[in-house]
Every structure is written in C-alpha cells, then in structure tokens.
Amino acid sequence: xxxxxxxxxxxxxxxxxxxxxxxxxxxxxxxxxxxxxxxxxxxxxxxxxxxxxxxxxxxxxxxxxxxxxxxxxxxxxxxxxxxxxxxxxxxxxxxxxxxxxxxxxxxxxxxxxxxxxxxxxxxxxxxxxxxxxxxxxxxxxxxxxxxxxxxxxxxxxxxxxxxxxxxxxxxxxxxxxxxxxxxxxxxxxxxxxxxxxxxxxxxxxxxxxxxxxxxxxxxxxxxxxxxxxxxxxxxxxxxxxxxxxxxxxxxxxxxxxxxxxxxxxxxxxxxxxxxxxxxxxxxxxxxxxxxxxxxxxxxxxxxxxxxxxxxxxxxxxxxxxxxxxxxxxxxxxxxxxxxxxxxxxxxxxxxxxxxxxxxxxxxxxxxxxxxxxxxxxxxxxxxx
Amino acid sequence: xxxxxxxxxxxxxxxxxxxxxxxxxxxxxxxxxxxxxxxx
Numbered sequence: 450x451x452x453x454x455x456x457x458x459x460x461x462x463x464x465x466x467x468x469x470x471x472x473x474x475x476x477x478x479x480x481x482x483x484x485x486x487x488x489x490x491x492x493x494x495x496x497x498x499x500x501x502x503x504x505x506x507x508x509x510x511x512x513x514x515x516x517x518x519x520x521x522x523x524x525x526x527x528x529x530x531x532x533x534x535x536x537x538x539x540x541x542x543x544x545x546x547x548x549x550x551x552x553x554x555x556x557x558x559x560x561x562x563x564x565x566x567x568x569x570x571x572x573x574x575x576x577x578x579x580x581x582x583x584x585x586x587x588x589x590x591x592x593x594x595x596x597x598x599x600x601x602x603x604x605x606x607x608x609x610x611x612x613x614x615x616x617x618x619x620x621x622x623x624x625x626x627x628x629x630x631x632x633x634x635x636x637x638x639x640x641x642x643x644x645x646x647x648x649x650x651x652x653x654x655x656x657x658x659x660x661x662x663x664x665x666x667x668x669x670x671x672x673x674x675x676x677x678x679x680x681x682x683x684x685x686x687x688x689x690x691x692x693x694x695x696x697x698x699x700x701x702x703x704x705x706x707x708x709x710x711x712x713x714x715x716x717x718x719x720x721x722x723x724x725x726x727x728x729x730x731x732x733x734x735x736x737x738x739x740x741x742x743x744x745x746x747x748x749x750x751x752x753x754x755x756x757x758x759x760x761x762x763x764x765x766x767x768x769x770x771x772x773x774x775x776x777x778x779x780x781x782x783x784x785x786x787x788x789x790x791x792x793x794x795x796x797x798x799x800x801x802x803x804x805x806x807x808x809x810x811x812x813x814x815x816x817x818x819x820x821x822x823x824x825x826x827x828x829x830x831x832x833x
Numbered sequence: 834x835x836x837x838x839x840x841x842x843x844x845x846x847x848x849x850x851x852x853x854x855x856x857x858x859x860x861x862x863x864x865x866x867x868x869x870x871x872x873x
Contacts, residue, residue, distance in 0.1 A: 531873055538873065553873070574839040577870045588837035595842070596852045599862040602869065641872050673868075 456621030476831025480517030488812030501608025535582030554644035561658035629677025629684025634666035639690035678717035692727020
C-alpha cells in the first residue's frame with residue numbers, strides 16, 4: 450500500500466502544481482466516469498443503490514483497465530432516498546445503469562411573495578410537500594420517512610467513502626474535489642425551483658422579485674462554501690444556466706454571487722472547479738478581469754479546448770480534451786492524433802488537465818478500447 | 834392534510850437521540866437533509 454500512497458502524493462502534487470501554473474511531472478488524466486463505470490463492470494445501478502457497499506466494487510474494473518490520475522468519485526444521487534419520499538424524479542434507463550431525471554421544479558410564478566416572506570418554510574414545507582407525496586402524511590409517518598432517508602443517505606455516503614478510500618489506497622488516485630460547494634442562487638432557481646422555462650420567463654416578467662429571491666437564497670447557500678480549504682483538494686460548482694444567459698443577465702444576476710463565492714473559497718486557501726456546462730466563451734473577459742489568476746479551474750464542455758486555452762489558459766487552469774463522441778466514433782489513431790495536438794498546444798507551462806468533455810453515464814457513450822488507448826497515450830505523451 | 838410544521842419536525846429530529854445516539858452524526862444528517870429537501 451505504501452507505494453500507492455506515494456503515487457497518490459505524487460499525483461496530488463502534480464495536480465496542485467498544474468493548478469498553480471507550475472509544470473507537473475505529467476499532465477494529469479481525469480477519470481470522468483459516473484454510471485458508465487457501472488455498465489463497464491457489467492453491473493446494475495439498482496444493485497449499487499440497494500447495497501452502496503458495492504459501489505467500490507463496481508468502479509474497480511474501470512480503474513484496473515483505464516489509466517487515471519484523478520477521479521470525480523462515484524455515484525451522485527441517492528435515488529432510494531427520493532423514492533422513499535414518493536418521488537419518481539430519478540429513474541434508471543433500460544440499459545440498467547444510466548441514471549436519468551425529469552425536471553422536478555414545483556415553484557410557480559406567483560410564489561415569489563411566499564418565498565420572500567418565509568424562505569425556509571416555503572422551501573422546506575410548501576415546496577417539500579408539493580414534491581414529495583410522503584411528506585403529506587401524518588407527523589409520525591413523516592418522521593419515520595425522514596429518518597429512513599437520513600439513514601439511507603448516510604449508508605450511500607459511506608459507500609462512496611469506501612470507493613474514495615479504495616481509490617486512494619489501491620490505485621493512488623486522489624479526488625478532484627472534496628470540500629466546499631459553490632451554488633449561485635440563480636442556478637438554485639433554475640435547477641430546483643422554477644426550471645428552464647420558468648426561470649427564463651421570470652428574467653423578463655418577474656425580474657425584481659427574482660433579484661430579491663437571489664438575495665434570500667444567497668443567505669442559505671453561501672455557508673456551503675465555508676468547508677473549502679479543509680480537505681486535500683478543491684471546491685466544486687456545476688454551472689447550469691449561464692449557457693442560456695446573455696452577458697447582461699449573467700453580469701447582473703449570476704456573476705456577483707459566483708464571484709463572491711469563488712473568492713470566499715480562494716480566501717480560505719482553496720480553489721473552485723467551475724464545471725462550465727454549454728458555451729462560456731462570451732464570459733471569459735469578465736472572469737479574467739475580476740478573478741485572480743489560478744483562483745478557479747475551468748472545466749470546459751462545449752467550448753473548444755485549444756481556442757479557450759488561447760484566451761484564458763495563462764490565467765486559469767483548464768480541464769479539457771476531446772469529446773466523448775470523438776472517442777466513440779473516431780479511430781484509435783485519430784483520437785491519439787487529436788490528443789497530441791491538444792497537449793502540444795495546452796500543456797507547456799502547466800495549467801492543463803486532460804479529460805473527456807462530459808461525464809460518462811451510458812455504456813454506449815464511448816468506445817472503451819479508444820478510451821483505454823487514449824488515457825494511456827496522454828499519460829505517456831504528457832510527460833514533461 | 835399533514836398535521837405538522839416541517840421546520841419544527843427538523844428541530845425535533847436534531848434533538849431526538851432515539852433514532853441516532855451519535856449527536857454529531859445526528860445533527861449533520863439533519864443539516865444535510867435540509868439541502869436534500871430543497872435540492873431534490
């Protein structure tokens with residue numbers, strides 16, 4: 450185990466160096482596997498949900514076969530807990546491993562006054578009872594359901610914790626992020642309260658109420674940044690709605706909170722992984738003007754790795770590579786050629802981490818032979 | 834109709850050792866449950 454801990458420490462040092470624009474020994478390679486790893490192991494997600502102790506077992510196969518220096522961890526959603534509350538928002542696809550979800554937003558346009566008047570009561574009681582049928586039963590039944598949920602979530606977290614321990618002790622692989630969560634209020638509205646259509650409509654028709662709601666949600670969500678800096682690695686934010694915003698709305702309603710939360714994390718000695726879903730290049734100038742160098746790590750999605758690197762690569766570390774569909778449809782040699790070009794452009798000077806563009810969720814997302822060859826190639830060619 | 838206020842019930846769960854004797858685990862679990870109810 451000692452050699453794996455040494456490997457872990459070396460990878461952690463490489464990771465931190467490159468996130469500070471210091472050349473590491475190797476370009477770090479990320480394992481961005483969610484339920485894809487479950488399908489790859491020939492297992493069923495339902496079995497892992499029923500027995501979270503199996504999570505580590507399921508992920509062993511992919512870490513045995515596919516090179517990785519860093520990991521996003523294992524399963525993210527304790528679906529059984531949602532089901533205990535009567536929700537069918539999350540479900541498993543016919544393939545037996547891919548987790549899908551429906552939009553699950555129950556706040557109406559005329560609910561802003563209730564949210565602003567008693568935020569926690571509205572979010573927990575009013576919306577909770579709309580979302581979860583089991584919360585509409587008697588107090589004793591609800592209490593039992595909530596205890597079941599907490600016990601299950603703890604078991605689920607322990608299962609993921611066991612995976613993290615296995616990754617560290619058996620594979621020498623650190624987690625990309627461990628402490629601190631950044632969740633700007635407009636994304637809370639978009640993801641949890643009003644949904645895609647409701648939020649974009651409110652930007653035009655309920656703008657003042659929406660702005661007040663962001664202030665209320667800020668008080669609830671800012672404290673989640675506080676654990677930043679207490680772990681070994683960094684904080685994280687998966688950003689959903691900015692790709693649908695113009696620069697004016699982003700600057701007025703999203704950015705002030707995102708910037709403050711990232712600075713909170715930065716001032717605690719940590720950094721924030723910004724998973725920038727969709728296209729973000731129209732926000733690059735603002736981000737570089739207002740955030741310190743190396744304060745955040747930009748996880749690219751629809752933005753080109755090389756083109757983004759040319760603009761932000763000296764200021765922010767980036768996490769990028771080729772797309773999952775390239776790994777699925779290109780030949781092995783085409784994948785390696787594309788990787789070589791990206792490493793040649795982005796790796797010099799540090800500040801670059803290799804990853805596929807999206808979390809892998811379905812077994813058919815990539816050609817596994819290409820992925821195995823690609824990650825091994827990036828590791829070898831990415832030696833400084 | 835339900836016969837309880839969920840915020841009061843959460844306080845009750847925080848202070849009720851009958852379902853979890855470990856105070857830190859119990860309070861941490863309830864705090865996590867708040868965000869779980871909001872976010873799921």
